[in-house]
Amino acid sequence: MMASDGSGGGRRQGFTEIGGSACTLPGGATCEGPLPADHPVAVSIYLKPKSTDPAGSxxxxxxRASLHRADIDALCAHASDHGLTVLEADPARRLVRLSGTAAQISEAFDTRLEAWSHDGHRFHANSRPLGVPDALHGVxxxxxxxxxxxxxxxxxxxPRRSQPAGIEPNKLAQLYDFPSGATGSGVTVALIELGGGFRASDNNAAFKAMGLRPPTVLAVSVDGATxxxxGDADGEVALDIQVVGGVAPGARIAVYFAPNTDAxxxxxxxxxxxDRTNKPSVISISWGSAESSWSNQSVTTMNSVLADAAAAGVSVFAASGDSxxxxxxxxxAAHVDFPASSPSAIGCGGxxxxxxxxxxxxxxxxxxxTGNGGGQDGGGTGGGISDLFPVPPFQQNANLPPSVNGGRKGRGVPDVAGNAAPGSxxxxxxxxxxxxxxxxSAVAPLWAGLTALIxxxxxxPVGFLPDFLYAQPASAGLTVPITQGNNKPEGSSIGYDAGPGWNACTGLGRPNGQKLFDALTGSTGAIS
Incomplete structure (x- = not known):
């Protein structure tokens, strides 16, 4: 990776640098010059969370909105002073979305925007850290x-070799002893998708094969994506919908389509x-990338919106990677996937x-x-110790191993697991x-579907499930530990071995459906 030039002749008077806003570009990227002054640009600006939430009914x-309204107004006034259009201003989300020309955005945030190319892809990026007016620094x-x-x-x-028979999602739910009488009725599951789409005809065919009525599936546009x-991402969208719907056939599924950018x-x-209309209590995320590929400010904001989810009682399950x-x-070196490594997300291994x-x-x-995937030559589960985050409170007693990257102690990934090999x-x-x-990708919606049943x-709503799961004794049997195997590439010592208790391949293990359902609902057996 190559850091962009952050010197830029110093900060403009009256502006303070936003920490972590330097852009790191891939090695071999070619600068094609300044972004044309009239090029349209949109940005999402997040305010820092306040440390306290005012009590009251x-x-x-x-x-929460009351805490940020004045700062939102000040930010909108700054945008207006520079001719920017306010697309959205939501104090509860701590968010202002702005649009303008490259010249206007550069002036408003004291930066430079340049066009780049890398591996046949063209993009634009800021070539120096961003700045905000001194009055907004700290906000x-x-x-x-x-x-x-x-x-x-x-x-x-x-699968890259032979095509296995495959397991229909509702059949896997039976294998994992998910409660047979629960449907998730009245619950909405959110799917985050950064590309692709779905067709009603695919859903109809898939659920007919499972002997189920197709669920209600809604498409929700984010930042203009639809x-x-x-495209290639259709497989991801289909998998997410069909796994959630196969596990929780009575749940509504809201698919949030967004551009594949940090914003x-x-x-x-x-x-x-x-979302006060659909009100999801569970979110499934099957997208991610190595922690090292994220900027500091994007990690900070992803973490803060995930913390907002946990505070609102929304469970967020995130895939831990397939490499x-x-x-x-x-x-x-070893790397873990983000956002699965966020201490406010529930990482899902395979x-x-x-x-x-x-x-x-x-x-x-x-x-x-190692052949532990049906011989399909299709990768393997991610997992390990975060290079970014310390050990969170819920993992303090999990006996986490030191990182293979020099022995660091940190957040362990994943938290839970489930069937993921293409060979099964x-x-x-x-x-x-x-x-x-x-x-x-399949494990996040699998756990999301089970959580919808609960x-x-x-x-x-169960909310941030690790607070509950890590506090349970192994004898409770709420998860089934996976004790055999490792996530080391062939011929490499980089990685981790499975074993009793939590491990950096499959976390606490795969779900023991009925027992987990009973523990969280107060049930005493299968419902009818």
Whole structure:
């Protein structure tokens, strides 16, 4: 990676630098010169969370909005002074979205915007750290959207060799002993999608094959992105919808389509958390990238919107990656996937299932490099120790291993796991074709669907599940530990071994559906 030039002749008088706003560009990127002055640019500006939430009755979102309203007004006034258009100003979300020309944005935030190319892709990015007026210093958390590179990849893996038979999502729910009588009725599950789209005909065919009525699926536009089927990301969208709907057939599914940028990703999560129409209590995220690929300010804001979700009682499940312990980064070190590594997200790792007579005969860490994935040569589960985040309170007693990157203690990824190997993959319908796919992409919606079943019967949404799961004794049997395998690339020592208790391949293990449902709903057995 190569850092952009942050010198720029010094900060303009009256402006203070936004910490962490320097843009790091990939090695080999070519600068094509300044972005044309009249090029349209949109940004998402997040304010720093306030340390306290005013107590009182009434709408909690409105109480939060009251904390930020004056700062939002000041930011909008700054935008107006520079001729920018306010697209959205939401104090409850701590968010202002602005649009203008490259020249106006550069002037308003004391930066330079340049056009770049890398590996055949063109994008624009800020070539020096951003600034805000001194009066707004300490108020603005981030200005996102100036770097228009794709921030994340979908965590879906297709078999590369033979095509396995595949497991329909509702059949996997049965294998994991999910409660047979719960449907998730009355619950909305949000899916975050950074590309692709869905077709009603695919949903109809997939749920007909499962013997289920198709669920209600809504497309929600974020920052102008829409349901646009016909691309490579369709497989991700189909997998997410069909897994959630197969597990929780009574739940409504709201699909938040957003641009694949740091601004789009954060805005989609924030919009879902604060959606007062659809009111999702569970969010599934099957997109991510290595921690090292994110800017400091984008990590900060992703973390803050995820913390907003946890504070609102919304569970957020995130795929932990499909490229073993390196997370696809070829630098001789281990990496974990973000946002799965956020201390406010629930990271989801992957396993490989061996079946016999329609039952689970063996379940191991998914690692195709070692043949622990059905021989499909399709990667393996991510997981490890974060390079960014310290050990969170809920993992203090989890006996986390030191990082293979020099022994650092940090946030352990993942928290939970489930079937992800393409060799024991999910039978889905994508663009009119039956396919079998895998990846930790499937595990996030699997757990989201189970949580929808629980939320449909519990007195209140379960919220941030790790606070509960890590506090339970192993004897409770709420998860099934995965003790065999590792996530090391072939011929490498970079990675982690499975074993008893929490491990950096599959976390606390895969769900023991009925027991977990009973523990969180107060039930005493299968419901009818």
């Amino acid at each position: 009434g709408d909690p979102f409105e109480r 603005v958390e981030s200005v996102l959207g100036l770097d228009t590179r794709a921030i994340a990849h979908s965590r879906i893996v297709r 349901n646009t089927p016909g 789009g990703f954060a805005d989609a999560i924030s919009q879902a958390v604060h 073993l312990a390196t997370d696809g980064v070829d630098d001789g 396993t490989f299932l061996s079946l016999s007579g329609g039952a689970i005969a063996r379940e191991t860490v998914w690692n195709d490099d 993959g999910y039978a889905v319908v994508v663009d009119g074709q039956k396919q079998v796919v895998g990846g930790t 939320n449909g019967r519990a007195a209140k």
